[in-house]
Amino acid sequence: MxxxxxxxxxxxxxxxxxxxxxxxxxxxxxxxxxxxxxxxxxxxxxxxxxxxxxxxxxxxxxxxxxxxxxxxxxxxxxxxxxxxxxxxxxxxxxxxxxxxxxxxxxxxxxxxxxxxxxxxxxxTRRLLGSAHTTVGNNEGTLSLGAKMPNVFGRAENLVAEYSRSSRKSNGFSFTFLKPYGKELDRKFTVSAFKSDCDFLQSSFKETDIGTFVEFVIPNGSSRHGLRWEGIWRETSCLNRAASFAVRSEAGHSLKSSLKHTFTRDTRDEHIFPTKGSLVRIAHELAGETGGDVKFFKEDFEVQLNKKLLFNSVISCTLQGGLMKPYKGTTSLIADRFFLGGPTSVRGFQMRSIGPREDGDYLGAEAFLAAGLHLYTPLPFLPVRGGFSDLFRTHLFVNAGHLANINLDTPNWREDYEELRQSVRCTYGAGILLRLGRIARFELNYCVPVSAQANDRIQGGVQFGVGINFL
Incomplete structure (x- = not known):
């Protein structure tokens, strides 16, 4: 204290x-x-x-x-x-x-x-500098930043940051954060940003220039996030071999959306939780506040953790999402869901499950994925409170699929049955390493047991590093 x-x-x-x-x-x-x-x-x-x-x-x-x-x-x-x-x-x-x-x-x-x-x-001093590395979605990022804390005397922060990742992605942002009310977790954020990212599995590059305004409202172990964002986006082909579907979507689009996120997190920690649960539900509506991108998107994540004998933990995660374009528009590749990779359905390459055309993965408008894990301490270093606490072993089973479901046609139930029946499944075992308190590294041996002809399977040894895992 x-x-x-x-x-x-x-x-x-x-x-x-x-x-x-x-x-x-x-x-x-x-x-x-x-x-x-x-x-x-x-x-x-x-x-x-x-x-x-x-x-x-x-x-x-x-x-x-x-x-x-x-x-x-x-x-x-x-x-x-x-x-x-x-x-x-x-x-x-x-x-x-x-x-x-x-x-x-x-x-x-x-x-x-x-x-x-x-x-x-x-x-604190009026101006602070920083240089750090972060990990997420199986890529590392170097970030350089400058921060002006307590700008106006009420704990406001003005942050400028430049980042460059190992996957040829880069960007910069200017962010103003201010707590409001007696609870310090109540935050108001305004940000302007620019980012470039290459998606090799889909042969396109996306450039985003935009801004967002967000309110975070905590309520005990729960919190609500209310966000508006406006983004000008440009997609372009990475090479001449890009598929016609990717070429036809190349160009500019303007997205203006409203998003609400509800999160309830009672886990004792994020990386190696031993008890508690996570519930996250997000709703996004694009097009009602301007722009030429119009869709409604819903996605969720539920995770349950329970401690068993001998410091072992069983964890179950369920994720899903559905989006629906409206007013005669169609979904764009920049907005669709993707699945597969060491942080998602293991045993497959990154974003390599689902619809594909001429070698390019196009994503889909609906997905469902689940993961079941049994975590245990290292078998030969069971002593808690030491170096061994950085490691875990796990046995896992992952399953998931994504597909397009047209809710406006009488055949949408057939699309749903295809989504349910064409499930990809992988099981395996691995060792985990905690990277600080925000990320972890995985070395797994994966055995895919169910796949489709268009998928890119990566059986055997697979590396993964990130913040959120299925």
Whole structure:
């Protein structure tokens, strides 16, 4: 909970085991503040809270983070609320250090049980630089950035970033983020960006120039994201051998869409969860706010994790999506779903399942995929809390398929049956390595057992690195 210092001698943080009644086998600790002896249940009243070191930070940002201290009833309450306030101040991301000093109240209005709390903070510099690498969708990315934290004194961040990936993708962005309300997870974001990305499996290159505005509204373990984005897109062929379907879609398009995302995440962690669940549902409507791209898209992801014997974990994931163009338009390759690869249905090459023309994968308007995993610790290094915690082994079964379903025709049920029956399936085993707290590396041996003639199978050893896995 942080370190709290009193005048003399410094008190230690109370733990729940310290706050036990006499006679329970533990002696209640005492805390000394200015030659007074304070027990955990000694009545106390916080009279004043000081924050030293503020320069460009506004008072209305930090006051809500510490005002709960004024509701303290006893010394234990003061210690706990001081530590909680310290964590909230650190979570603002605008201070390099936060210290706390507890003292008896002073002045003519001081009461015998009065306390003064002082927070000593040091603000970050006005301009910060960064260089880091990230991983996702089986590619690595180098990012160079500059950040102006606490621009207007209320924890706003202005970020400029340039990135280049191992798959000939690059882009830059300018983003403004601002928390609003007392909850720091409530965020307002405005961003302008440009990106270029090559899709070798489909023989086209996509260039995006756009902007988006997003509100994130948390609610306990759930959150809602409301987003508008406007993107000018240009698709072009990567080579002369591109299929006619890809060539016919080359050109410019303007997409303006509204998107709502609901997420409820109760997992204990994202990379190697041992319990909890994830539910994510996204709705996107394009065309009602302008642009020549018109569709409604829905996709979801559900994951359940349960711990078993010997620190093993069983995990089940289900993903699906459906999009429907409207007002006489057709879907574009830049908006369709793709499936396959080491982060998706294993045992197949990246984005290499589904409709194909002249060697180019075109994606589809509907997909369904599922994964079942049994995670276990390393068999020869079962000790927890050490280097072995970075590794897991797993047995897995993946299945999935994608196809086009025309809901406007009487034969849509036949399309659905084709989607259900032409399922690709793979099983295998592998070893996993945690990369920090946001990504993981997989080395798997895959055995595809069901595939279609158009698919590109990659049986045997397969490498995968990314953030989200099926």
């Amino acid at each position: 942080g370190t709290v210092h009193a005048k003399e001698p410094p008190p230690k943080f109370p733990h729940d085991s310290d706050m036990m009644e006499p006679g329970d086998g533990h002696q209640r600790p005492h805390y000394h503040v200015k030659k007074r002896v304070f027990k955990g249940t000694t009545p106390c009243k916080v009279q004043r809270v000081h924050i030293e070191g503020l320069k460009r930070t506004k008072n209305d940002l930090v006051v809500p983070q510490v005002q709960d201290l004024l509701k303290s009833k006893d010394f234990k309450d003061v210690i706990q609320k001081s530590a909680e306030a310290k964590l909230r101040l650190e979570a603002l991301g605008i201070f390099t250090s936060v210290g706390v000093v507890i003292d008896t109240a002073k002045g003519p209005t001081a009461k015998s049980n009065g306390m003064d709390i002082t927070f000593k903070v040091k603000e």
